[in-house]
Structure formats: C-alpha cells, structure tokens
Amino acid sequence: MEISPQTSLADLVVQQPGRARVFERFGVDYCCHGRLSLAEACQEAGVEYKQVRRELEASDSGPGPFEEDWSAEPLSRLIEHIVEIHHNYLRCELPRLEGLMTKVAIHHGLRYHQLADLAEVFLAMKSELLEHMQKEERILFPMIRRLEAGKAAPMTVNNPISVMEGDHRHVSEALAAIRRLTNDYTPPQDGCTAFGALMAGLEELEEDLHQHIHKENNILFPRAEKLERELAQFV
Ligand SMILES: [Fe+2]
Ligand SMILES: [Fe+2]
Incomplete structure (x- = not known):
C-alpha cells in the first residue's frame, strides 16, 4: 500500500502491523486517533513527515514482529x-x-x-x-x-x-x-x-x-x- 500524507493511521497499521512500532517511537497515537491522516498526525506529534515515512518504508522491508492480518479473519x-x-x-x-x-x-x-x-x-x-x-x-x-x-x-x-x-x-x-x-x-x-x-x-x-x-x-x-x-x- 502506497504511503501518502493523506493515508489514515488506522489504514497504515491495519495493512502492515509492524508500522505500529515506528509510531510508538515517534509518539504518534495510531489507536485513539487512527482516523487522522499521516500528515496531520505528524504535525500534531511535532515530527517530520518525511522522516516518519522513511522509517515506515524501512519497517515494511524488514521482517517485523509477527502479527496476523485481522482485517479479514472472522x-x-x-x-x-x-x-x-x-x-x-x-x-x-x-x-x-x-x-x-x-x-x-x-x-x-x-x-x-x-x-x-x-x-x-x-x-x-x-x-x-x-x-x-x-x-x-x-x-x-x-x-x-x-x-x-x-x-x-x-x-x-x-x-x-x-x-x-x-x-x-x-x-x-x-x-x-x-x-x-x-x-x-x-x-x-x-x-x-x-x-x-x-x-x-x-x-x-x-x-x-x-x-x-x-x-x-x-x-x-x-x-x-x-x-x-x-x-x-x-x-
Ligand atoms: Fe478490550
Ligand atoms: Fe476496549
């Protein structure tokens, strides 16, 4: 899934659960403010969008912690x-x-x-x-x-x-x-x-x-x- 400034935090973590770790590191609240777009959330947390995006991409290419894809399970x-x-x-x-x-x-x-x-x-x-x-x-x-x-x-x-x-x-x-x-x-x-x-x-x-x-x-x-x-x- 393409990471864009408009993508919501919820969608980003649902698609790749390993991204939660990046948000934890930057203090971005992806659980209660999951509806915020990535750009809005970065602004709210006072972190640079480009840096967060780079780390999200790096996390996608690594093995990451195992987490099931709950978006399709019963x-x-x-x-x-x-x-x-x-x-x-x-x-x-x-x-x-x-x-x-x-x-x-x-x-x-x-x-x-x-x-x-x-x-x-x-x-x-x-x-x-x-x-x-x-x-x-x-x-x-x-x-x-x-x-x-x-x-x-x-x-x-x-x-x-x-x-x-x-x-x-x-x-x-x-x-x-x-x-x-x-x-x-x-x-x-x-x-x-x-x-x-x-x-x-x-x-x-x-x-x-x-x-x-x-x-x-x-x-x-x-x-x-x-x-x-x-x-x-x-x-
Ligand atoms: Fe609960
Ligand atoms: Fe609950």
Whole structure:
C-alpha cells in the first residue's frame, strides 16, 4: 500500500502491523486517533513527515514482529484473540504493577514526590480498565458474535461502541500522563531494581494497550458496524 500524507493511521497499521512500532517511537497515537491522516498526525506529534515515512518504508522491508492480518479473519477469532492476549495480560499485569508501585513508593516516595501522582493516575486507570473489559466481554462482544452468526442484535452496536471509544480516550490520556510523570519511563540514577522494573513494566503496558485499542477501534468496531449495516439491508 502506497504511503501518502493523506493515508489514515488506522489504514497504515491495519495493512502492515509492524508500522505500529515506528509510531510508538515517534509518539504518534495510531489507536485513539487512527482516523487522522499521516500528515496531520505528524504535525500534531511535532515530527517530520518525511522522516516518519522513511522509517515506515524501512519497517515494511524488514521482517517485523509477527502479527496476523485481522482485517479479514472472522470477528469471533479477533474477539477471542483480544480476550486471550490483551485482556488476560491486563488482568495479570495491572495487579503486578500495583504491587511494584507500592514497593517503590515505600523506598523512594519521600524523594520522588511524583510517585504519589503516578499512583493516583495508575490506580484510576486500573479500575477503569477492569470495568471496561467486563463491559466488552459481557455486552459488546456477545452482540458482535450474534451479528456474525447472522442474528440482528436487540439494539444497535453503535451505542456500546461509542461508550467503549470514550473509555479508550480516557485510557490514552492516562497513559500520556504516566509517560509525562515518569519522564518517558526513565528511572532515577539512584533508583532500585524495582524502580527500573516498574518503568519497564509501565512502558510495556503502554505499548500493549496501544495495540489492544488499535485492534478494537480501527478493526473490530468498524467491521462490526459494517456487518450490522449489511444485515439491516436483508431484514
Ligand atoms: Fe478490550
Ligand atoms: Fe476496549
């Protein structure tokens, strides 16, 4: 696929999932702002379009991390993947990071005051994410599975989808605040091993959440809405 200034971020990553890594490096938000064109996104992130384009092309020619092409797989498989890989990851990782954060705060809390703000943002995001995943698994995902089985849902998927997209925007803002508060996940020179592990864990959490939200916002949700429109034509 031709990379042009007008191509949307969502299309770029759906076509070549490895491009997500380039966007991560440049701080370009391809998950919650997937509808932005590449030129608009570069301008918003304060990076040069030509440089990003060069790196995207370089990433296309390399082997890149293996990621399935979810744009054509059945939606039920994509849902299964999101729950097994991304939801399970969060259910294990969020409590682990909370434990690490408590440990770090006990040792360094007096010298690094931003740890209190970090814990506040992290804990709010944690409870929001746990609730959010329940809503997806209990309400939205079963509706999408029904649509794929050819059964019209009792209500349109548009409403739960717009609620989920709103939650994703909150999460994205919390991640940006965490990145700011940790100075791009940099542990202090005199930080203990737990401090380093916390920074590495938070950075990995950000990358996983970007992938997770991208698969929902840019692939699963638009495909479910399209399926619903197609089904309505046959009723
Ligand atoms: Fe999810
Ligand atoms: Fe979600």
